[in-house]
Amino acid sequence: MGNIIKENLNPDGIDRRGFLKCMAWAGTGTLCVMQGGVLKSFAFGPGSKIDQAAMKGDFAFAQISDSHIGFNKAANPDVTATLREAISKLNALPQSPEFVLHTGDLTQLSKAEEFDTLDQSLKSVRTDRVYYVPGEHDVLNDNGVQYRERYGKDTKGDGWYSFDHKGVHFVGLVNVLNLKAGGLGSLGNDQLEWLEDDVRHLKSSTPIVVFAHIPLWTIYPEWGWGTDDSQQALSYLKKFGSVSVLNGHIHQVMQKVEGNVTFHTAMSTAFPQPAPGQAASPGPMKVPDDKLRSVLGITDINFIRGKHTLAVVDSPLAGG
Amino acid sequence: MKSYIGTAVFCVGLFGAVASAIIHGGPIARAAEQKSAAQSVSIDNFSFTPKEITVAAGTTITWVNRDDVPHTVVSPDKKFRSKALDTDDQFSFTFTDAGTYSYFCSVHPTMTGKIIVK
Numbered sequence: 306m307g308n309i310i311k312e313n314l315n316p317d318g319i320d321r322r323g324f325l326k327c328m329a330w331a332g333t334g335t336l337c338v339m340q341g342g343v344l345k346s347f348a349f350g351p352g353s354k355i356d357q358a359a360m361k362g363d364f365a366f367a368q369i370s371d372s373h374i375g376f377n378k379a380a381n382p383d384v385t386a387t388l389r390e391a392i393s394k395l396n397a398l399p400q401s402p403e404f405v406l407h408t409g410d411l412t413q414l415s416k417a418e419e420f421d422t423l424d425q426s427l428k429s430v431r432t433d434r435v436y437y438v439p440g441e442h443d444v445l446n447d448n449g450v451q452y453r454e455r456y457g458k459d460t461k462g463d464g465w466y467s468f469d470h471k472g473v474h475f476v477g478l479v480n481v482l483n484l485k486a487g488g489l490g491s492l493g494n495d496q497l498e499w500l501e502d503d504v505r506h507l508k509s510s511t512p513i514v515v516f517a518h519i520p521l522w523t524i525y526p527e528w529g530w531g532t533d534d535s536q537q538a539l540s541y542l543k544k545f546g547s548v549s550v551l552n553g554h555i556h557q558v559m560q561k562v563e564g565n566v567t568f569h570t571a572m573s574t575a576f577p578q579p580a581p582g583q584a585a586s587p588g589p590m591k592v593p594d595d596k597l598r599s600v601l602g603i604t605d606i607n608f609i610r611g612k613h614t615l616a617v618v619d620s621p622l623a624g625g
Numbered sequence: 626m627k628s629y630i631g632t633a634v635f636c637v638g639l640f641g642a643v644a645s646a647i648i649h650g651g652p653i654a655r656a657a658e659q660k661s662a663a664q665s666v667s668i669d670n671f672s673f674t675p676k677e678i679t680v681a682a683g684t685t686i687t688w689v690n691r692d693d694v695p696h697t698v699v700s701p702d703k704k705f706r707s708k709a710l711d712t713d714d715q716f717s718f719t720f721t722d723a724g725t726y727s728y729f730c731s732v733h734p735t736m737t738g739k740i741i742v743k
Contacts, residue, residue: 378693378712414695414711441732445695445709486701486729487737528671529735586671589693 367402370553371573375413380576380589408553409440409518478517490519490532525581572602598623673738
């Protein structure tokens with residue numbers, strides 16, 4: 306069960322128009338998979354079955370974000386419960402994630418007991434490892450000392466690092482420290498220098514996945530949804546044929562394709578936030594109780610060797 | 626006729642003196658000075674309200690966070706810095722020296738404000 310998109314106008318094998326069309330359908334419950342140069346889309350939800358053999362990738366990993374452990378206001382009085390539901394969803398994925406990326410705002414107030422509760426909850430994820438990058442809520446009062454004590458082993462500077470998995474190069478960046486008045490997220494010169502050096506010797510055919518908390522493209526500067534110096538970071542990745550950027554922070558799914566770079570933000574497991582400009586501020590948004598789980602969720606990502614883009618599927622906790 | 630003019634001048638002079646005492650030194654004037662010694666700024670919807678405020682030297686400003694998320698009050702010139710303020714938490718600072726003090730929220734840096742101290 307799949308719709309084949311027939312337009313393949315580019316000699317580099319990336320069916321951009323088809324991909325963009327597919328992206329428009331994507332959001333909750335749509336899988337876009339590149340197979341043999343042809344883009345296929347699969348919808349899945351309660352009424353449809355997904356052909357797992359047809360969409361199998363080389364490996365799968367998952368992204369969760371913005372768990373905000375410690376938050377307890379009207380938008381969601383029990384964020385630990387919804388995190389546990391997200392974990393159940395991770396454990397029920399058709400292809401088990403080989404690792405999980407948490408793209409930040411683990412906690413609400415950087416408190417020790419909040420980090421503890423998060424760690425306790427994530428123990429039940431069926432995966433080999435969880436990788437983290439901090440959100441601005443994780444570095445309050447101490448510039449990230451506590452965060453790095455817990456999650457910063459083998460990281461550099463404020464907590465950035467890279468690792469390789471089955472030929473894919475993953476880079477975790479920190480853009481929530483040393484923020485300037487009136488500014489957006491910030492990577493800083495030390496991190497940029499490290500990044501340039503980190504990818505310098507990689508072959509251009511190496512697929513790259515960058516993950517950071519605040520979006521690395523400018524979505525809505527009035528609400529701080531962007532990173533001041535992300536363009537410089539992306540300039541170091543120009544030579545690569547496939548770059549995927551995974552972010553959190555905005556508590557909703559947004560996607561953009563720009564040349565060889567695909568940007569994607571994830572839902573929160575704690576509470577939704579309004580679409581840009583749709584409210585007075587980007588704070589926690591209260592939705593009717595029976596709708597909450599349809600706007601929280603996880604992201605399942607399949608890497609298919611030889612293809613330019615990752616297959617990314619966002620699944621809400623309910624109704625997807 | 627001379628005596629009338631003299632009396633009129635004396636009366637005007639006396640009135641002037643009494644009026645001056647009321648404006649500069651009476652109980653009403655003292656109450657007004659005490660009222661301006663403390664001011665508050667509300668943190669609401671990711672904004673400082675009022676965004677800009679002018680106060681007399683010696684005034685204590687108290688920021689109160691009314692949002693569901695934590696905010697901070699930070700002077701980039703290192704004059705003052707609050708801890709992370711959760712909902713209903715407060716931070717106070719007394720501005721003893723005249724000057725212009727810009728500040729921002731270090732968690733959400735697009736939030737900025739200004740205190741002008743005269």
